[in-house]
Amino acid sequence: xxxxxSIDTSDYSTIKVDTDGYDWDCLNTIYDFIKSNKNDFKFIxxxxxxxxxxxxxxxxxxxxxxxxxxxxxKKLNQEGFDNYFLFDNYGTFLFFTKSISDIEKINNxxxxxxxxxxxxxxxxxxxxxxxxxxxxxxxKTLKDYSTDNQICVK
Numbered sequence: 001x002x003x004x005x006s007i008d009t010s011d012y013s014t015i016k017v018d019t020d021g022y023d024w025d026c027l028n029t030i031y032d033f034i035k036s037n038k039n040d041f042k043f044i045x046x047x048x049x050x051x052x053x054x055x056x057x058x059x060x061x062x063x064x065x066x067x068x069x070x071x072x073x074k075k076l077n078q079e080g081f082d083n084y085f086l087f088d089n090y091g092t093f094l095f096f097t098k099s100i101s102d103i104e105k106i107n108n109x110x111x112x113x114x115x116x117x118x119x120x121x122x123x124x125x126x127x128x129x130x131x132x133x134x135x136x137x138x139x140k141t142l143k144d145y146s147t148d149n150q151i152c153v154k
Contacts, residue, residue: 023069040087045128074098088125089122094106110124
């Protein structure tokens with residue numbers, strides 16, 4: 001657990017998680033830490049991958065893992081983490097939502113495209129979660145780094 005590492009977490013505002021299918025478990029630990037330590041992290045950035053790499057898209061526990069992601073997102077939502085920015089696994093911004101059900105919908109879409117027709121546009125989402133008081137930071141960053149403002153050099 002984070003608390004066992006003796007790290008002064010007040011120096012950090014962002015938690016980044018990428019554990020290829022186990023992020024839901026890390027999010028549970030983050031939730032427990034926030035709840036017990038009253039830490040005010042600004043951002044949680046994680047990979048919403050519902051299958052394990054070694055099993056692939058037909059992972060038999062994928063639906064259960066999906067449920068675990070949604071369960072922990074609901075708990076984090078109760079702590080004020082209720083703004084979700086979704087990116088494809090290549091880093092392209094997809095959309096902003098305040099609805100956990102939108103995350104479920106995109107997850108179900110990805111599962112269908114991977115399992116049924118084996119031709120997904122992308123494999124999973126990266127999700128940046130923040131509280132409303134930190135929305136302007138993300139919105140400004142997305143505006144500053146949008147592809148419309150980038151210069152391509154050949």
